[in-house]
Amino acid sequence: MFFVQTNANTQKGDSAMSDTYRVFTVSNEVMEGAEVDIFEGFPAIVIGEDDDTSFSGYAPFSSAVPVEGILDEQSRLLFAEIKKTRKGEMKFLARHRATAGDGVIVVIRATMGYEGFNWITGGCTGWQCRKCSTTGEIPCPPKTCPNCGARNFWSSPVLSFADFPGEILARGQIVSTLVGAGEQIIALVQKGGVFRIGYIHSTSGESRYCGYYVCDGTRITAVPSHTK
Numbered sequence: 001m002f003f004v005q006t007n008a009n010t011q012k013g014d015s016a017m018s019d020t021y022r023v024f025t026v027s028n029e030v031m032e033g034a035e036v037d038i039f040e041g042f043p044a045i046v047i048g049e050d051d052d053t054s055f056s057g058y059a060p061f062s063s064a065v066p067v068e069g070i071l072d073e074q075s076r077l078l079f080a081e082i083k084k085t086r087k088g089e090m091k092f093l094a095r096h097r098a099t100a101g102d103g104v105i106v107v108i109r110a111t112m113g114y115e116g117f118n119w120i121t122g123g124c125t126g127w128q129c130r131k132c133s134t135t136g137e138i139p140c141p142p143k144t145c146p147n148c149g150a151r152n153f154w155s156s157p158v159l160s161f162a163d164f165p166g167e168i169l170a171r172g173q174i175v176s177t178l179v180g181a182g183e184q185i186i187a188l189v190q191k192g193g194v195f196r197i198g199y200i201h202s203t204s205g206e207s208r209y210c211g212y213y214v215c216d217g218t219r220i221t222a223v224p225s226h227t228k
Ligand SMILES: [Zn+2]
Pocket: 129, 130, 131, 132, 133, 134, 145, 146, 147, 148, 149, 150
């Protein structure tokens, strides 16, 4: 079942709310606009999933932000104003151009594989030892902590990440076929914001893939990761 989920932290001043933002979708690539689906009979950007036929043990759920206004021929939302309904729920008003140069709306449709987890964060801030909390700089964490010598799987240094650089407007969850789960989100990302989508294997804990993306205020661009 679909339901609308909103975030209490999205309240902004009137002037900011009347800006119109470019909309991008990030999945395995970056695309302009976002696909509009039908949700409870109305157009909406929908994330997450409802199909609970996997064996993952995690519950998927979808979430949606309703869309009002005229879309292009492909039913994609390219530019949108963010509005609150009288009940305090969020909606997107489709527009013909963007006025804001300090952020974009991004629909992150991270995918899931057979088994594993994904997580969506800000950029990499360095590494931290899980045993003694010693920190260090990127590009990569040492296999053995230079302070305490921790080196096994559960205590060795790992990468640390900044918070997601913007406001989360909606969250949904997808699940792996076998074991695992991950997020999909709709967010307003600020200019200069860097975010990362990482995937790890459920049992080995090994990082399988990650993507870094940067917002220049009007666009989202995939950037080469300096870490793996
Ligand atoms: Zn240590």
